[in-house]
Amino acid sequence: MSLIQCTNLSKSYGSKLALNNVSLTLKAGAPIALVGPNGAGKTTLFSLLCGYLLPSNGSVTIMGETPGSRKLLGKVSSLPQDATLDPNLSLMTQFILFGTLQGLSKAQAKSEGERVLSLVGLSDVTEQKPTALSHGMSKRASIAQALIGSPSLVLLDEPTAGLDPANAKVVRELVKSLSADITFVISSHNLDELEKLCDQVLYLDQGELGQSVSMQENLLDEYITISMQSSDSDTLIKEVEKIIGVNSVIPKQDNEFLIHYAINEIQDIEIQLFTLFAQHGWKYKALLKGRTLEDKLFS
Ligand SMILES: Nc1ncnc2c1ncn2[C@@H]1O[C@H](COP(=O)(O)OP(=O)(O)OP(=O)(O)O)[C@@H](O)[C@H]1O
Numbered sequence: 001m002s003l004i005q006c007t008n009l010s011k012s013y014g015s016k017l018a019l020n021n022v023s024l025t026l027k028a029g030a031p032i033a034l035v036g037p038n039g040a041g042k043t044t045l046f047s048l049l050c051g052y053l054l055p056s057n058g059s060v061t062i063m064g065e066t067p068g069s070r071k072l073l074g075k076v077s078s079l080p081q082d083a084t085l086d087p088n089l090s091l092m093t094q095f096i097l098f099g100t101l102q103g104l105s106k107a108q109a110k111s112e113g114e115r116v117l118s119l120v121g122l123s124d125v126t127e128q129k130p131t132a133l134s135h136g137m138s139k140r141a142s143i144a145q146a147l148i149g150s151p152s153l154v155l156l157d158e159p160t161a162g163l164d165p166a167n168a169k170v171v172r173e174l175v176k177s178l179s180a181d182i183t184f185v186i187s188s189h190n191l192d193e194l195e196k197l198c199d200q201v202l203y204l205d206q207g208e209l210g211q212s213v214s215m216q217e218n219l220l221d222e223y224i225t226i227s228m229q230s231s232d233s234d235t236l237i238k239e240v241e242k243i244i245g246v247n248s249v250i251p252k253q254d255n256e257f258l259i260h261y262a263i264n265e266i267q268d269i270e271i272q273l274f275t276l277f278a279q280h281g282w283k284y285k286a287l288l289k290g291r292t293l294e295d296k297l298f299s
Pocket residue numbers: 013016017018036037038039040041042043044045
């Protein structure tokens with residue numbers, strides 16, 4: 001059975017069509033990214049998946065059930081974009097409340113609260129109120145709340161927005177470490193981050209589902225993206241184009257170059273590139289098989 005099934009799903013707010021005839025089938029597994037410009041309909045789609053909103057047209061099911069149904073209690077959870085915890089109650093008091101709302105006893109809810117707060121590295125502050133936490137800690141606490149009850153599907157809307165790099169990394173690693181048991185759907189504007197975390201990327205624009213990109217396809221791609229620390233751009237382009245089988249070298253931003261090559265003609269393009277870099281004394285920062293997500297979506 002599919003995890004998420006949307007069939008001709010539409011949602012209007014008055015005359016504003018926020019989601020237009022979206023059909024998709026998603027299976028449980030690696031994290032899935034949802035990207036799109038501001039106002040594309042990402043939050044609306046999440047709200048429909050959580051059962052906070054009802055479709056104007058079409059249908060949506062999660063594990064065969066209607067979102068919001070009692071059968072999904074504890075199986076689906078979400079971190080809304082602007083999630084906040086009650087400032088007047090300690091984390092543990094709130095987590096016990098959330099656990100009991102899911103049907104746990106008070107003792108079970110307490111131990112569940114301890115488990116999820118420990119997962120996000122907040123075991124030391126369980127008795128603190130949210131007002132005593134930094135922004136990064138608050139975000140982690142909200143993610144912990146979404147993990148109560150070991151859900152199968154967790155929707156994260158901008159989970160690292162506003163976080164410093166260290167806290168963002170903690171969140172990414174947490175998602176990675178839990179993704180064997182939980183399918184995460186992550187909405188974010190940070191394409192680099194999604195590239196590191198997700199296998200599949202859904203692109204929404206003006207309420208319509210555009211392309212779906214699989215990061216796994218990178219391995220079969222006839223592209224290599226190189227990011228250079230130091231090099232002479234013009235010479236690099238000329239020299240790489242001389243490699244037999246290279247079709248084109250396109251300069252991108254920040255000393256990045258997209259190389260398109262005939263995969264049947266070159267077995268060892270990486271070795272040839274490294275040899276070239278060594279000959280010219282050029283230093284590279286990264287070499288990525290395939291295209292970056294930004295390139296796949298926007299070129
Ligand atoms: N409650 C509402 N009433 C009226 N219009 C709304 C409402 N919520 C969203 N919209 C409109 O629906 C469209 C989709 O909004 P939505 O918040 O789903 O987009 P989004 O992709 O999440 O945007 P962002 O990346 O900025 O968070 C936008 O044009 C928005 O203005």
